Amino acid sequence: MKVPWFELYMDEEELGAVVETVKSTWLGIGPRVKKFEEKLAEYCGVKHAVAVNTGTAALDIALKLLDIQQEDEVIVPGMAYIATVNSVLFQHATPVFADIDPVHFGLDPKSVGEWITDKTKCIIPINYGGHSIGWEEMRAFSDSRGIKIIEDAAASFGGEYKGKKLCSMGDISITSFHVAKTFTSVEGGMIFTNDDEYARKARMIRSHGEDPNRKYWHPMLGHNYRMTDLNASIGLVQFSRIEKLLKKRTEVANYYSKLFNQIPGVMVPSVKDGCLHSWFIYPILVNKRDEVKKILADNGVETNVSWPYPAYEQLHLKKFKKKALPVTEKITSSILGLPMFYTLKTEQQEYVVQQTKNAIGKV
Numbered sequence: 001m002k003v004p005w006f007e008l009y010m011d012e013e014e015l016g017a018v019v020e021t022v023k024s025t026w027l028g029i030g031p032r033v034k035k036f037e038e039k040l041a042e043y044c045g046v047k048h049a050v051a052v053n054t055g056t057a058a059l060d061i062a063l064k065l066l067d068i069q070q071e072d073e074v075i076v077p078g079m080a081y082i083a084t085v086n087s088v089l090f091q092h093a094t095p096v097f098a099d100i101d102p103v104h105f106g107l108d109p110k111s112v113g114e115w116i117t118d119k120t121k122c123i124i125p126i127n128y129g130g131h132s133i134g135w136e137e138m139r140a141f142s143d144s145r146g147i148k149i150i151e152d153a154a155a156s157f158g159g160e161y162k163g164k165k166l167c168s169m170g171d172i173s174i175t176s177f178h179v180a181k182t183f184t185s186v187e188g189g190m191i192f193t194n195d196d197e198y199a200r201k202a203r204m205i206r207s208h209g210e211d212p213n214r215k216y217w218h219p220m221l222g223h224n225y226r227m228t229d230l231n232a233s234i235g236l237v238q239f240s241r242i243e244k245l246l247k248k249r250t251e252v253a254n255y256y257s258k259l260f261n262q263i264p265g266v267m268v269p270s271v272k273d274g275c276l277h278s279w280f281i282y283p284i285l286v287n288k289r290d291e292v293k294k295i296l297a298d299n300g301v302e303t304n305v306s307w308p309y310p311a312y313e314q315l316h317l318k319k320f321k322k323k324a325l326p327v328t329e330k331i332t333s334s335i336l337g338l339p340m341f342y343t344l345k346t347e348q349q350e351y352v353v354q355q356t357k358n359a360i361g362k363v
Helices: 012-024 031-044 055-065 082-090 109-115 135-143 196-205 229-239 242-260 289-298 315-320 326-334 346-362
Strands: 048-052 073-077 094-098 120-123 148-152 172-176 189-193 282-285 335-338
Touching (some): 012 229, 031 189, 048 055, 055 082, 055 172, 073 082, 094 109, 094 315, 109 135, 229 242, 242 282, 289 335, 289 346
Antiparallel strands (some): 282 335
């Protein structure tokens, strides 16, 4: 049996939406992008959603909105996707790596406290794989010091913390609609905020810094970060299924956990009280992870490792390493993401679990 890590779910409805958009002759940023923004802002309970062409662009804009400069420090998780850290470098600022929570793998507020200096201007927590960080503790910590938070919810759209949607927890929040995410616009990202001025500037930055009321007048530096109506048309169809997609992923996760609870040697994920997991990733922890991963691949089971290295081990980031982070180092060496997608069948899950059990036995 072959089981991919990810399988895209689209049908004739997305095709119809694309055809309708093409026939409209309005393919660039336009009414479908605006509708996409409005629907997601309402869903997340925020005033403004600003669509861009990637999650990376959303991070870059978010840091520019906070006016992060060359001498500033931004605290990021030691276990992070490269885009999160690179976005800090785009500002010529300094990423400072803090450790993560050993259970849910989000940024640990206690570790953040070790790295605060008078140069700290921002914290970027990641809701790892769809599970929220401890937002009350993080917000109390940052607010008391006047430090802004950018919530990196690239992989956690649809999750919740104590009744509030993720993507609404930061001073600015972002998400991604990359093709592998819970729902997709093929490529795309979104910036969420309740701040009118942040939203106004975000819309200018995504369009070359142009004044929306004065064509070809550019009062600030910007980029071409615009989402197209083609992407938004797919995103709108995908978003219309969001509750169905989230429900299925929860069912898949629960069945995995039921099966794995009978197998020693595997740490399965848990959900903290008051949190709703969106299950972009179903992560397990195993010893000799790379050997287990290879055996699974040899038996037709594709897995994903997000992420196999501490971010500060990347060659261009080594100079920013201040010390080893024990939890980050342990988790990056043992974490393994199992197949997780809408069309995953129970017999495929059973095969994945059996093959994982066999692989652990072999190593």
